[in-house]
Amino acid sequence: MMQVVYEKTKGLTDKQTHYCPGCTHGVIHKLVGEVLVELGVLGKSVGVAPVGCSVLAYDYFNCDMHEAAHGRAPAVATGIKRVLPDHTVFTYQGDGDLASIGTAEIIHAAHRGEKFTTIFVNNAIYGMTGGQMAPTTLIGQKATTSPYGRDKATTGMPLKVSEMMATIDGAAFVERVSVHDVPNIRKAKKAIKKAFQVQIDGTGFGIVEILSNCPTNWGITPVDSLTWLKENMIPYYPLGNFRTPEEGK
Amino acid sequence: MSKTLMKGNEALGAAAIQAGCKYFFGYPITPQNELPEYMSRELPNIEGGAFVQAESEVAAINMIYGAAGAGARCMTSSSSPGMALKQEGISYIAGAELPAVIVNISRGGPGLGGIQPSQADYFQSTRGGGNGDYRHLVYAPATIQEAVDLVMEAFDVADYYRNPVIVIGDGMIGQMMEPVEFKEQKKRELPAKDWATTGTNGERKPNIINSLALDPAELEKHNQKLSRKYKEMEEKEVRHEDYRLEDAELVFVAYGTTSRITRNVVDALRDEGIKVGMIRPITLWPFPMAAIQNVPDSTKALLSVEMSEGQMIDDVKIAIEGRIPAYHYGRSGGMIPVPEDIMEKAKEILGGVK
Amino acid sequence: MAKGKVYFDDDICKGCELCTTVCPVDIVIMDKERINAKGYHPATVSDMDKCIGCANCATICPDSVITVEREKK
Numbered sequence: 001m002m003q004v005v006y007e008k009t010k011g012l013t014d015k016q017t018h019y020c021p022g023c024t025h026g027v028i029h030k031l032v033g034e035v036l037v038e039l040g041v042l043g044k045s046v047g048v049a050p051v052g053c054s055v056l057a058y059d060y061f062n063c064d065m066h067e068a069a070h071g072r073a074p075a076v077a078t079g080i081k082r083v084l085p086d087h088t089v090f091t092y093q094g095d096g097d098l099a100s101i102g103t104a105e106i107i108h109a110a111h112r113g114e115k116f117t118t119i120f121v122n123n124a125i126y127g128m129t130g131g132q133m134a135p136t137t138l139i140g141q142k143a144t145t146s147p148y149g150r151d152k153a154t155t156g157m158p159l160k161v162s163e164m165m166a167t168i169d170g171a172a173f174v175e176r177v178s179v180h181d182v183p184n185i186r187k188a189k190k191a192i193k194k195a196f197q198v199q200i201d202g203t204g205f206g207i208v209e210i211l212s213n214c215p216t217n218w219g220i221t222p223v224d225s226l227t228w229l230k231e232n233m234i235p236y237y238p239l240g241n242f243r244t245p246e247e248g249k
Numbered sequence: 250m251s252k253t254l255m256k257g258n259e260a261l262g263a264a265a266i267q268a269g270c271k272y273f274f275g276y277p278i279t280p281q282n283e284l285p286e287y288m289s290r291e292l293p294n295i296e297g298g299a300f301v302q303a304e305s306e307v308a309a310i311n312m313i314y315g316a317a318g319a320g321a322r323c324m325t326s327s328s329s330p331g332m333a334l335k336q337e338g339i340s341y342i343a344g345a346e347l348p349a350v351i352v353n354i355s356r357g358g359p360g361l362g363g364i365q366p367s368q369a370d371y372f373q374s375t376r377g378g379g380n381g382d383y384r385h386l387v388y389a390p391a392t393i394q395e396a397v398d399l400v401m402e403a404f405d406v407a408d409y410y411r412n413p414v415i416v417i418g419d420g421m422i423g424q425m426m427e428p429v430e431f432k433e434q435k436k437r438e439l440p441a442k443d444w445a446t447t448g449t450n451g452e453r454k455p456n457i458i459n460s461l462a463l464d465p466a467e468l469e470k471h472n473q474k475l476s477r478k479y480k481e482m483e484e485k486e487v488r489h490e491d492y493r494l495e496d497a498e499l500v501f502v503a504y505g506t507t508s509r510i511t512r513n514v515v516d517a518l519r520d521e522g523i524k525v526g527m528i529r530p531i532t533l534w535p536f537p538m539a540a541i542q543n544v545p546d547s548t549k550a551l552l553s554v555e556m557s558e559g560q561m562i563d564d565v566k567i568a569i570e571g572r573i574p575a576y577h578y579g580r581s582g583g584m585i586p587v588p589e590d591i592m593e594k595a596k597e598i599l600g601g602v603k
Numbered sequence: 604m605a606k607g608k609v610y611f612d613d614d615i616c617k618g619c620e621l622c623t624t625v626c627p628v629d630i631v632i633m634d635k636e637r638i639n640a641k642g643y644h645p646a647t648v649s650d651m652d653k654c655i656g657c658a659n660c661a662t663i664c665p666d667s668v669i670t671v672e673r674e675k676k
Contacts, residue, residue, distance in 0.1 A: 002608060003675040006658035008667035013455070017666065021643070022619030026665025044448035046319065058457045064446030066318050067459040069341050072311035075303065079315025079323070080446065082272060082299040087448055105311075108304035182625050182659045215619075222619040 009033040011042055013062045022222020024179045024212045025053060025121060029060055031179075031189045032092065032119055035196055036063065041088040046080050048073040048090070050097035053127040057092050071102025074109035077116045088199060089116035095136040096126045099159050106165070110205045113170030117195045118207040120161060123214040124233060131217030135159040138236055143217070158236060162209045166242035172204030174242040178211035178234060180226040194244070203245045211237055252428035257393045257418065258283035258326075260429050261352055264400040265324045266291055267431045270350070271298040272323035274312035276305060278331045279364040280420040281354035285326065306331040310338030310351075317347040318458035320445025322404050326352035328420075329370050330361060333378060339413050340379025343475070344460030346444075348407035350400065352416045354423035357583035365583020366420030368505060371560035374417050375534040382472050384479040386486055387415045387533040389504040393427040395531075398434065405437045406486065410478055411444075417533065419556060420583075421506045482535060489537035490529040493519060496547045497526030499599050502565050503554040504530045507586060511554050514591045525595060533561070541568035550598045551575040554591055556584075574598075606674040607656020609648055616668045618643030622660035628653040631660045 011033025019025045036042040045063035049055055051070035058065035068076040073091035081089045098106050098120050106118065125143055126132040133143040133150055136158050140149040150158075162176040173195045177188035188210055195206035211233050213225035220228060255263065262284050265273070273292055275285035285302065292298035303309035309325050316323040327335060332353045342349055355370040357363035374387045386406060390396035396418055403414040446456050462468035493515050494500060503511040508529040518525045524547065530537050541551070551573055553562040562577035569575055578594040580586045609631075616639055623631045623646065634647040646668065648654060656673030 001675050002606075002672040004670065005607075005656055005673045006661040006669070006671035008670070012667065016615055019665065021617035022621055022665065024665055026667075027663065030665075030667060042449075043451040046446045046448065048315070055461060058459055062449075062455060064448060064456045065458070066315060066446060067345075067457070067461055068314070069311060069337055072307065072314075072338070075308040075311035076315035076318075078301060078303075078308075079272070079274065079312035079317070080319045081315075082301060082312075083316045083319040083321040083323075084447065104304050105308055108308065111304075112301070182662050185662055222621055223624055226621070226624075 009037055011037045011062055012060055015059045017060055018056055019053065020216045022213070022215045022225065023053070027179045027185060028119065028121055028210055028212060029057065031185070031192050032090070033061060035189065035193045036088065039193065039196055039200065041196070041200065044086070045088040045090070046084065047092060048076045048080070050091070050093040052094035052097045054092055054094055054121065055128065071097050071100070072105055073097065074102065074105040074114070074118065078109055078112070078114050081114060081116045088196065090119060090196070091116065092119045093121065094127065095122045095124065095134045099135040099161050107168065110165055110168040110171040110207070113204045115199050115202060115204060117199045119192065120207055120209045121212045122161065122209055122237065123212040124158070125214050125217050127214050127217055138232060160237065162207070162242050165207055170205050171207060171243055172245050173198040173206035176209040176211070176237060176239050176242070178229065178239055180211065180213070180229045198245060252430045254426050254428050255393065256283055256424065256426045257396060258354065258423045259287040260393050260397050261326070261400050261416070262287035262291065264397040264431060265350065265404070266295065268322065268401040268404040270322045270324050270404060271295055272316045272321050274301045274303050274309040274316070274323065274325050276303050276309050276327065276331060278328045280356055280423050281326050281328045281352065283423070284352065306334035307338065310335040313349045314338060314342055314345070314347060317342065317349045318345065318446055320442040320447055324350045324352065326354065328353065329355045329358050329367070332370060332373060336373070336378030337380070339385065340377070340381055340383055341460050342413045343383035343385060344381065345458050346411040347413070347458065348411050349413045350403045350407055350416065351413055352400070355417060355419050357581065363583040364420065366506065366585065367556050367581065367583055368419050368507060369557040369560065369581060370417065371533060371555070371557060374415050375536065375564070383475065384482070384534060385413045385415055386482060387417055389417050389531060389533050390422060391505050391508050391529065393422065393425060394429045396422055397429045397431060401431070401434045405434065405439065408439045409437050410482060412478065419505050486532060487535040487537050488531035489540045490531060491540065492527040492529065494526035494528070494545060496524050497545060498547055499525045499550045499552060499595050500544050500548050501525065501527040501552050501554055502530070502541065502561065503527060504533065504561070507554055507556055510586055510588060511591060514588045514595070517588060518592055518595060523596070523599065536564040536568065538568040541565060544573070548573055552595055552598060553577045554586060555579040556586065557581055604655050605676065607654040608651060608672040609654055609660065610670040611646055612668050613645040614640040615666050616643055616645040617641060617666060618645065619665065620646070621663045621665070622646050622669065625659040625663050627657060627659065628655060630654060
């Protein structure tokens with residue numbers, strides 16, 4: 001007797017995504033949707049979409065959604081969570097949204113210990129606007145605004161968000177994961193689930209930084225992009241947990 | 250209902266709470282600090298209430314976006330430069346059709362400017378400092394009692410139109426103390442907030458709070474829907490006060506605390522036999538165009554008195570369409586007009602006008 | 604080894620090929636003979652009998668194209 005072991009999660013709507021072929025935003029969306037369903041909180045979840053490739057996420061998550069101004073999702077989520085403290089609130093943000101214009105908002109949400117969960121997708125580039133350099137763009141990486149390769153002398157070193165967030169007491173859960181292969185996708189799901197659990201337990205703010213790809217603006221095929229991610233991003237952005245409540249720190 | 254002597258900023262907070270506001274997101278900036286301070290004392294004592302000091306005015310207005318989208322009555326306040334930071338957020342709130350009350354206790358500008366009272370945010374408030382075709386009601390109280398009444402009503406108006414409402418007072422409105430009472434406002438028929446993001450509970454399709462519409466035809470349709478709403482506001486919500494207009498040869502136009510100074514000027518000039526009157530806009534938007542157009546035939550000149558280098562004068566000119574000459578007199582930077590100077594200007598204009 | 608079966612919602616596939624890189628029995632391929640509604644070659648399976656229902660392909664698929672069944676012992 002055959003049993004379904006994998007099917008599309010109810011956590012996502014039927015709308016097909018606009019993401020480019022092979023973009024792992026789609027994978028991350030699935031993980032978040034699956035986690036919300038498995039934790040039984042989909043019906044009282046409220047998500048906040050950023051500005052960037054995932055701006056249209058408000059059409060993809062099968063729960064109430066807000067679309068926030070660029071960088072301001074953590075502030076929007078703060079407002080929602082203060083009004084609906086028993087709801088599960090999350091932001092879904094890219095690196096342009098979170099690590100550039102929205103740096104103050106994410107730091108201060110953690111600083112206040114706001115009890116929501118942030119899914120931070122780091123693909124080292126601005127996708128929606130056509131491939132500009134982001135604060136997370138690697139040294140030497142070419143982008144439309146770092147055409148000669150990112151130069152530390154004029155643009156500094158790529159921002160390590162998880163390490164930065166881990167210095168903030170209010171950030172109860174901070175982990176960096178990747179979705180460049182199946183084992184890591186499964187690990188990413190575990191981290192996302194723990195981050196949401198930290199919220200549901202009322203412990204505090206949680207953020208999962210997820211290394212992701214951008215075949216279109218990296219200018220390589222989806223398959224090669226995952227290899228590029230593994231060989232270039234992970235050495236600079238080491239995976240692992242940076243803070244978790246169990247430490248009791 | 251006994252009156253209480255209260256500082257403007259605190260009275261504004263008390264009025265909001267009376268109107269059912271349970272959430273306040275703000276940031277320190279003179280001269281409105283007593284408002285967030287008051288809310289930080291009071292809201293924690295209210296069931297489910299919350300006060301949040303945001304990291305910036307940008308964050309504060311976006312917290313409003315979230316709280317309002319979740320269906321709550323909420324308020325923020327700031328002053329001039331802080332209001333400038335909130336303009337993008339206000340445009341989003343208008344685009345997403347969210348109710349919110351936003352208080353501006355304005356100060357001298359431009360730039361960091363000063364902390365003394367000013368009315369130089371007229372353009373920012375009435376033209377909108379954010380992007381796109383959007384409007385919002387702008388209430389300009391002249392007394393603290395009027396500020397209390399207008400704030401209480403502003404929450405109903407915001408909910409009724411699903412739109413932000415600005416309550417603007419110059420620094421004096423925030424800093425003065427006057428006796429106030431919190432009268433029951435006439436209730437409006439308010440639609441249920443079935444659009445709010447309170448969770449689908451698996452029983453309905455997701456609600457989405459959003460101002461993005463990449464399809465231009467769809468965005469135009471949305472703009473036209475908003476325009477119909479703004480038309481309704483123009484027809485139903487414009488407010489002003491006429492003062493001693495009959496047989497006036499010169500009509501002052503002044504709002505907020507400047508209108509209180511100008512009211513004394515009208516009385517003083519009338520005592521000297523000079524026929525003057527005043528129109529006091531209570532809503533800066535919608536601007537009382539009809540009131541200006543319907544000044545008595547005796548009127549030979551209009552004089553806009555403002556604590557600015559001349560902003561409301563534009564709307565006076567728009568209203569009168571060149572039929573009667575319109576002048577401006579103002580102090581700026583935090584300087585407050587004195588009756589003698591206003592009287593002199595009026596006489597000068599009347600002297601010149603045959 | 605349990606038997607598995609996979610189903611592809613062809614017209615949702617964007618032809619990204621990620622699923623073809625994770626199949627432990629190497630049966631997931633792109634169907635070069637067909638074009639789907641989006642104009643891509645959709646992913647498919649060359650030899651369903653070999654499928655062990657591990658769901659690797661479905662896990663890495665960004666667009667939830669693949670549904671996986673496995674024999675329940």
